[in-house]
Amino acid sequence: MPVSRRGFLRLIGADGAIDGAFLSARGLEAHFAEAQAQGQGQAQAQRTRPVLPPGVEEIRISSNENPLGPGRAVLDAMLGKFPEAGRYPFNSSPTDSALMSALADKYRVKPENLVLGAGSQEILKNAMRAWVTPEKGLVTALPTFENCTGFAKKYKLPIVEVKVDSMMKLDVESMIAAASKGDAGLVFFNNPNNPTATVHGAKTVTDMVERIRKASPSTVILIDEAYHDYVTDPSYETAVPLALSTPNVLVARTFSKAYGMAGMRIGYGIGQAETMKKLAVLRMPYNVSVFGVVAAMASLGDPMHIATERARNTDVRAFTVKALTEMGAKPADSQANFLFADIGMPAKDFREACAKQGVMVGRDFPPHEKTHCRISIGTMAEMQKATEVFRSVLKSAMSTAAPGAGKGGR
Amino acid sequence: MLTRRTFVQAAGVGAAAFIGARGRENSLWSMIEPTLEAIEPGVICLASNENPAGPGATVLDAVKTAFGPVGGRPGRYDGSAGALIEAIAKKQGVKPENVVLGCGSTQILRSCTHLFTAKDKPLVGTIPTYEECAGYAEMMGHPVRPVALDANFKIDLDKFAAAAKGAGLVFYCNPNNPTATYVGARATRDFLAQVAKDSPDTYVLIDEAYFDYVTDPDHATHIPIAIENPHVVVARTFSKAYGMAGLRMGYAVGHPETIKKMAEWDAGGGTSSLNVLAMRAGIAAIQQDPAFITAERARNTEVRDFTMKWFADRGMKPTDSQANFMFVNIGRPAKEFRDACRARGVLVARDFPPFEKTHCRISYGTMDEMKKAVAVFEDVLKKKATAA
Numbered sequence: 163m164p165v166s167r168r169g170f171l172r173l174i175g176a177d178g179a180i181d182g183a184f185l186s187a188r189g190l191e192a193h194f195a196e197a198q199a200q201g202q203g204q205a206q207a208q209r210t211r212p213v214l215p216p217g218v219e220e221i222r223i224s225s226n227e228n229p230l231g232p233g234r235a236v237l238d239a240m241l242g243k244f245p246e247a248g249r250y251p252f253n254s255s256p257t258d259s260a261l262m263s264a265l266a267d268k269y270r271v272k273p274e275n276l277v278l279g280a281g282s283q284e285i286l287k288n289a290m291r292a293w294v295t296p297e298k299g300l301v302t303a304l305p306t307f308e309n310c311t312g313f314a315k316k317y318k319l320p321i322v323e324v325k326v327d328s329m330m331k332l333d334v335e336s337m338i339a340a341a342s343k344g345d346a347g348l349v350f351f352n353n354p355n356n357p358t359a360t361v362h363g364a365k366t367v368t369d370m371v372e373r374i375r376k377a378s379p380s381t382v383i384l385i386d387e388a389y390h391d392y393v394t395d396p397s398y399e400t401a402v403p404l405a406l407s408t409p410n411v412l413v414a415r416t417f418s419k420a421y422g423m424a425g426m427r428i429g430y431g432i433g434q435a436e437t438m439k440k441l442a443v444l445r446m447p448y449n450v451s452v453f454g455v456v457a458a459m460a461s462l463g464d465p466m467h468i469a470t471e472r473a474r475n476t477d478v479r480a481f482t483v484k485a486l487t488e489m490g491a492k493p494a495d496s497q498a499n500f501l502f503a504d505i506g507m508p509a510k511d512f513r514e515a516c517a518k519q520g521v522m523v524g525r526d527f528p529p530h531e532k533t534h535c536r537i538s539i540g541t542m543a544e545m546q547k548a549t550e551v552f553r554s555v556l557k558s559a560m561s562t563a564a565p566g567a568g569k570g571g572r
Numbered sequence: 573m574l575t576r577r578t579f580v581q582a583a584g585v586g587a588a589a590f591i592g593a594r595g596r597e598n599s600l601w602s603m604i605e606p607t608l609e610a611i612e613p614g615v616i617c618l619a620s621n622e623n624p625a626g627p628g629a630t631v632l633d634a635v636k637t638a639f640g641p642v643g644g645r646p647g648r649y650d651g652s653a654g655a656l657i658e659a660i661a662k663k664q665g666v667k668p669e670n671v672v673l674g675c676g677s678t679q680i681l682r683s684c685t686h687l688f689t690a691k692d693k694p695l696v697g698t699i700p701t702y703e704e705c706a707g708y709a710e711m712m713g714h715p716v717r718p719v720a721l722d723a724n725f726k727i728d729l730d731k732f733a734a735a736a737k738g739a740g741l742v743f744y745c746n747p748n749n750p751t752a753t754y755v756g757a758r759a760t761r762d763f764l765a766q767v768a769k770d771s772p773d774t775y776v777l778i779d780e781a782y783f784d785y786v787t788d789p790d791h792a793t794h795i796p797i798a799i800e801n802p803h804v805v806v807a808r809t810f811s812k813a814y815g816m817a818g819l820r821m822g823y824a825v826g827h828p829e830t831i832k833k834m835a836e837w838d839a840g841g842g843t844s845s846l847n848v849l850a851m852r853a854g855i856a857a858i859q860q861d862p863a864f865i866t867a868e869r870a871r872n873t874e875v876r877d878f879t880m881k882w883f884a885d886r887g888m889k890p891t892d893s894q895a896n897f898m899f900v901n902i903g904r905p906a907k908e909f910r911d912a913c914r915a916r917g918v919l920v921a922r923d924f925p926p927f928e929k930t931h932c933r934i935s936y937g938t939m940d941e942m943k944k945a946v947a948v949f950e951d952v953l954k955k956k957a958t959a960a
Contacts, residue, residue, distance in 0.1 A: 222648070231647030237639065240646065240849075247635070247853075248626035248815040253617055280675055280820075280845035287838075316836065391798050422647040425848030427675075443711050447678050447704070452818030457646065 214520045219547050223538040224522040226356065226389075226500045228422035230474075230541065230564060232457060233467040236423070239460035240453045247452065254452040261455045264462050269402060274435040277442050280449040281386060282416040282429030286310055289348055289412070289431075290443040293382045294319050298347030301340045305334045305357055305527040307386060310350045320345070325529070330358035330494035330502055334370050342377030349374060349381060353401070354389040354498040357527045357536040361497035363397030368404055371411055382410045382437070389498035391420030391468050392475050398497065405433040412437050417454075419499060420471050421461050426454040474497050478542050485549040486537075489556050500524070500538040507559045509535040515555040521548045604687035607686035616945055618935040619919040621749065621782075621897045623815035625859060625871070625938065628864055631816065634856030635849045650848035651842045652855065659858045660823055669828040670799050670837045675845035677781060677809040677822030683834045684741060684805055684824075688775040689714040693740025698727055700924045702749040702779065705741070723889040725751040733766045736774050738772060742767065745779040747786060748894040750924045750933040753881060756790035764797055764804060775830075778806045782895035784813035784865050785872050795825045797878070802827040805834075810850075812896060813868050814857045851892050872896050875936040882946045886953070897921075897935040902953065906932040912952040916947045 214220065223229075231237070243254065251258040262273040269275070272493050279285040290313040294300050299320025302311055305324075314321040322340045327333045332355050341349045351370070354361040371383055385401045405411045412433030418424035428450050431441055450458070460468065479501065483493050493503035505512055509531045513523050522537030537552075539545065617624075626632075638645050653673055661668045674680040681704040689695045694715040697706050706716045719735045722728040727748060736742045744763075747754040755763075760778070767774055778794050798804040805826040811817035824834060840846040857864075876898070880890050883900050890900040902909055906928050910920050921933035936942060 227648050229647070231645075237646070241636075243818070244632055244635070245626065247632065247818045248623050250618070250622065250811070251820075253620055253622070254818055280847075281843070283844055376589075418649075424649045425646040425842070427845060427847045428953050445674055446682065447846065448820060449675055449845065451820045451850060453646075453849050454847055460606050512806045 190192065192402075214289065218520045219293060221521045221544045223500075223544065223548060224524050225424070226419060226498070226538045227424045228420060228471060228499065229539075229544060230422060230471070232422040232426075235463060235464045235467065236421075236457045236460045239456045243453050249452060251448050251450060251455050254455060256455060256459050256466050258448070258450055258455050261450065261458050264459055265432075268462055269406075269432060271406060271432070272279075272435070273408060274442075275406065275432055275438055277431045277438050277445050278412075278450055279371050279429040279431065280446065281418060281427040282386065282414040282431075283309055284446065284449060285412075285414045285429055285431040285441065286350070286384070286386065287313060288441050289350075289382070289384050290314065291444055292440040294347040296320065298345060298381075300348050300350060301337060301346045301381075302350040303337065303352065303355060305530065306332070306350065306352045307356045307388075310348070322346070324532045326355070326358055326360075326390070329360065331355070331360040332362060334362060334366055338373050338377075339390075340369055341381055343375045344378045344380075344404060346378060346381045349383045351383060352386040352388070353398075354393060356388065356498070357422075357500070358494050358502045359389075359496040359498040359500055359536075360494055360502075361393055361395050361398050363395065364399035364401075365397070367401050369406060371401075371408060375408065375410070376509070382412070384412055384431075386414045386415060387414045388414070388419050390415065391472055392499045393497045394472075394476055395495075395497050402432055405437075407434075409434055410437055412441075417458055417461065418466050421458075422471070423454070423457055423461070426451070426457055428454045428458050450465075474542075475539055477537050478545050481542065482537070482539060482545050485531055485545075489549075489553050490558065491552075500536055502527075502530075502534055502536050503555060504533050505535050506533060507556070508532050511559065512555060516548075516551050519551045519554075521551045581831070591784045615917050615919065616937055616941045618937050618941070618945060620817070620823050620922045621812060621895070621935045623813060623868060623896065624936075624941060625815060625868070627810075627815040627819075627853060628860070630860040630864070631814070631853045631856045635729045635819075638849050638852035645848050648848070650842040650846075650851055652707045652848065652851035653846060654853045656851050656858075657823075659855050660825075663858045664793075664795055664825055666799050666825055667828070668793065670825050670831055671879055672824050672826075672831045673840035674822045674824065676820045676838050677779065677807045677824075678704055678833070679838060679845060680805075680807045680822055680824040681743075681777070681779070682708050682799045684775065684777045684807075685709050685714075685743075686712070687833055687837055688777075689740035691715070693738075695741050695743060696732070696735045696739045697743040698732070698745070698748060699926065700750055701743060701745045702781075702910075705743040721748075721751060721753075724753065726753040727755050729755065729763050729766075733770065736767045736776075737771045738769065739774050742774060742776045743779065744776055745781070747782040749781070749895070750897070750921065750932075751891050751899045752782075752824060752893040752895045752897055753784055753854055753891050753899075754788050754791075754931075756788060757792035757794075758790055759792060761797065764794070764801070768801065768803065772803070775803045775805065778804065780806055781809045783808065784869055785896050786894045787869070787873055788894055800827065802830045805830055810854055810857055811819045813865055813872075815868070816850070816853055816857065819853050820845075820847065821854045823852040855901060871939075872936055875939050875942050879934070879936060879941065879942050879946065882949075888953075897933055899924075899927075899931055899933050901930050902932050903930060904953075905929050909952060912955075913945075913948055916948045916951065918948045 178209045245500050246254045266273045286309040301322045304323035324336045402413050405413045412431050416429040491503045491505045493501040509526050656672045657668045660671050685705045685708040689709050694717045695709040696717045699718040719731050795806050798806045809822040888896045906923050
């Protein structure tokens with residue numbers, strides 16, 4: 163159930179004056195949205211935004227977030243925790259170990275099969291720390307979610323990046339080959355894959371795991387299912403049972419996507435206890451806040467919210483795919499809350515032109531940055547506006563590209 | 573079960589806003605109540621060195637605002653880390669490149685341990701001290717060199733400086749957790765100079781988690797040294813006097829080169845370890861009227877003096893407490909005392925070897941809580957201790 167803006171504002175005790183404060187908070191957010199100060203130096207990242215004409219609201223479809231947020235039950239649960247803001251997560255009610263138990267119940271496993279992360283990024287980062295060394299490298303895709311790749315590059319660890327196939331799907335055969343030489347510490351398999359939005363079916367994943375395990379039993383396989391809840395392809399199934407039955411295989415999950423809690427930083431890894439032990443020792447203590455714990459607990463108790471969110475996303479995704487196809491763009495098969503489309507122009511030009519009209523789309527994803535753009539799926543209202551913007555941008559690009567092509571350019 | 577009534581009673585600061593909210597949207601509360609677990613009514617938590625009053629109205633208002641319109645900010649990645657770094661830099665009189673954020677100071681302590689210790693570069697720490705660095709070093713297989721405290725449970729600076737020679741990192745927790753003792757600013761400066769002279773490659777991590785609670789007149793932050801000396805880092809947290817333990821926010825201040833190394837290894841940000849509510853709360857907390865911290869220190873000092881006197885009057889000697897907790901010789905095993913107190917609704921801290929047979933760490937709650945707690949202590953301590 164989407165939270166109504168009016169209801170929510172009333173809930174938190176807002177009158178007209180506070181509403182203004184909220185709007186300014188949103189302005190502040192927009193101001194710093196690009197300054198995701200994850201590393202030093204980025205703190206001073208670009209803070210300039212195009213000035214939008216009056217009445218034009220920014221549509222942020224750049225980060226694969228759930229545009230509706232976590233839903234009313236979760237927001238209520240968080241508001242109920244204000245009196246415990248000063249308590250450590252192990253002293254709050256529920257405690258962080260209660261969240262572990264709730265997750266364990268969900269999957270019918272033991273808490274030692276699970277490790278909590280400050281977002282699934284902590285799971286990915288610690289998987290790199292646990293299993294990738296100068297002798298045993300990373301096998302991953304290109305393009306894919308960059309967390310592991312970035313870590314390997316920063317520390318000059320060996321890395322094999324396997325390009326996606328012509329359908330923008332992970333090239334499973336080549337990844338198996340790369341992982342089967344005995345010198346791979348970790349395979350990162352993002353399913354659905356970010357940024358291409360494509361998915362592989364359960365049979366393919368099981369087969370891949372079996373073959374890599376057979377050729378190189380010490381290689382750890384990390385299957386990132388961040389977008390699991392958005393998949394509609396009937397051949398897909400979660401790899402959680404596979405991880406629980408197979409040594410050296412784990413699945414990463416997050417509350418940042420369908421659960422709508424990107425801002426709360428909660429994720430987890432799941433696998434055999436022996437596998438998870440290596441991540442458990444690296445887990446940062448108290449990594450999930452009191453608010454995050456209660457939010458995650460409340461959302462686990464509200465499965466209808468996820469079903470509703472998947473249905474909503476499926477509708478809006480179909481609308482967006484159709485609209486883009488009609489404009490001549492070619493989106494890859496999207497099984498997530500974003501899509502990766504061949505727009506026939508550099509992502510940067512498209513992104514900047516859209517931003518001028520208030521629509522923020524995804525960053526560059528080499529090696530496809532000259533032709534493809536990643537677009538997250540917002541609400542239907544947002545996508546109706548956004549596709550109008552896309553149409554005008556693509557149209558003017560075509561009309562300026564044609565004469566330019568004849569002149570040979572600079 | 574957290575009922576509406578106990579919730580409002582527990583709310584303390586900010587309760588009025590909730591009562592108001594409840595009045596307007598009564599039905600919303602009923603949706604969540606059945607899913608919450610009990611805060612056992614009346615249990616007094618003196619186990620974790622938290623600020624019992626929480627972060628205060630200014631910060632809670634900022635958290636509320638962070639929910640934003642249309643579904644709420646918790647659904648979005650948040651880019652406030654840069655603004656928080658700037659706010660901290662301004663408050664501490666340093667530049668943004670002197671600051672790195674962490675998910676609590678835990679992340680800071682881990683980064684320093686990871687970067688500055690090695691198999692041949694030990695960690696040096698007192699016994700006992702806050703365990704995060706030593707635990708991480710042991711997990712990494714890096715040696716830990718323990719140094720005993722002096723007779724007053726203070727850091728023995730001569731022994732500490734000697735142990736620092738050739739070490740990778742010295743963890744200098746001041747005030748020290750769990751002993752609550754404090755080394756004056758002048759002696760600390762001398763110690764830093766000594767280490768710089770004797771062992772110039774050794775890093776010193778000064779954990780100032782309890783900085784705001786110190787009443788010793790010879791008190792100053794060592795941030796001015798840290799920003800000049802690449803081998804000195806100061807860790808701070810919002811979990812103590814700022815009352816934000818549940819939000820998870822801390823930071824380090826140091827020389828730009830050192831901060832850069834730390835940030836490259838592991839930095840808190842809106843797409844990594846820092847949640848939106850914590851970042852917005854941190855900005856509000858650091859920018860709020862400094863009277864908040866002054867009042868919290870005064871409140872704590874009053875409770876501290878009351879509690880210390882209570883133990884001293886009964887012949888039990890606490891160390892010189894300069895924090896929001898005390899370390900006291902109760903003449904019996906901490907476990908025995910802890911279990912008996914827990915059975916009566918008061919939670920005190922875990923064991924701290926090598927003093928677990930005689931000493932207990934007790935955090936200060938509110939005055940009201942401490943008055944109830946000492947009645948429990950009286951009851952528990954009048955029973956003869958079993959042989960240790």
